[in-house]
Structures are given as structure tokens and as C-alpha cells.
Amino acid sequence: MSLSENLMSLVLSFIYIGIIVLSALFLYWKLKWKGESVRKFIHILTSCWIFILVYRMDNWLCMVLGPFLFIFVNGFFVYGGYGVLLGMGDRKRDNGLIYYPISLLFLVILYIKGAISSEAILTGILIMGWGDGLAALIGSRWGTHTYKIYGKYKKSIEGTLVMFAASFLVAYFFGGLSPLYSMILAFVAICLENFTPLGFDNITVPISSALLTEVLCRL
Secondary structure (H helix, E strand, O other): OOHHHHHHHHHHHHHHHHHHHHHHHHHHHOOOOOHHHHHHHHHHHHHOHHHHHHHHOOOHHHHHHHHHHHHHHHHHHHHOOHHHHHOOOOHHHHOHHHHHHHHHHHHHHHHHOOOOOHHHHHHHHHHHHHHHHHHHHHHHHHOOOEEEEOOOEEEEHHHHHHHHHHHHHHHHHOOOOOHHHHHHHHHHHHHHHHHOOOOOHHHHHHHHHHHHHHHHHOO
16 A cells, blocks of 8 residues: 555544544433443444554554554543543543553554464454443443452453453454354453453453464464
């Protein structure tokens, strides 16, 4: 692809993220969605940006610029106190908005260097975006059977099963893994999501899922 095509894809990326933010504001202020639901709405849709990177970019500078800028924009959003505009106010949880683009930047660099494949980066990012996001949305709405992690963090069995199913499907369809390997990856993902506290699952889940996908693809 030419440099102009890469730049157009970068512009498209910023337009896409802008539409997501505006949509989130509409959901929170007009449709009265809860702050956590809005957070996961953003979580799910922003993960889809990885398709633009994988299929519409091949210039390394354009590829890293998006995640790099998102780190600072999200940091300004969280520490500038603007999270209240979307119903967010838990600083420890909101830090996950910063950890996510950090993970993305790390995986993009590995992808550029050829250390991981397109299947691996797609799987890692989408498991975190779709798996964790859908688990939280469905678990908060229909999760009636709960359990606690570390004695205080409440999870629902329904939400955990949703993440397992979503992770399995991502690993199978986007990672190209066998059903057995997809189940293994999905199990690792839900364990990491459950036992990594304070938003750090935005680092452990995507990076570990991507690296494990790369290993399993080579077996």
C-alpha cells in the first residue's frame, strides 16, 4: 500500500474512534446507559480498529501512531477528570482505558517486527475487546449466579461463560486454531481475566492471548 493509502487509513481510524465516543455520549446522556455499560460499549468497538491496522496499513509509523496517541488521549481523559462525562469515576478501573492501548502498542510493535502473525494480533485484541466486553455487558444484565475473586470482586458465571464462548470463537475463526487449541486459549483467557485485578487484565489478556496463539499456531 502507498503512503497516501496508509494516511487515509489513519484518518479513518480517528474518525472511527470519534464516532464511537460520540455514540457513547449519546448512550449515556440520552438513553441513560450505566457508566460501566458505556465503558464496555467503547471497549468492544475500539477493539475492532485492529481490522483497519491489519488489512489497511503496512507503514510502521502509521501503525504505531494510533495506539501511541490513544495512550495520551485516554490518560488525559482519565486523569483530567473527564470520565464523569461518560459515568466513569473509579480511577483504578478507569486506568484500564490506558492499559489497553499500551497493550495494543506492544502487540503492534511485535507484529511489525514479524514476531507475531496477523492471526495472533487479531486474536489477542479481539478476545479482550469482544470477550471481556460482552462478558461484562451480559453478566451485568443477566448474570444471576455470582462468585467472588479475592473475596471482593464479584463475577457472574453467565458472564464468564460468555467470555469463554467469545474467546473460543475468536481463536477458532480469527486465530485459525483447532477446536482443542481454541478451548485451551479460551480457558487461559478467562483465568487471566478473573485473577488479574484493577484493570491490568487489559494488559495480561490481550498480550498473553496473542503470544499463546502464536505458539499454538506453530505446533
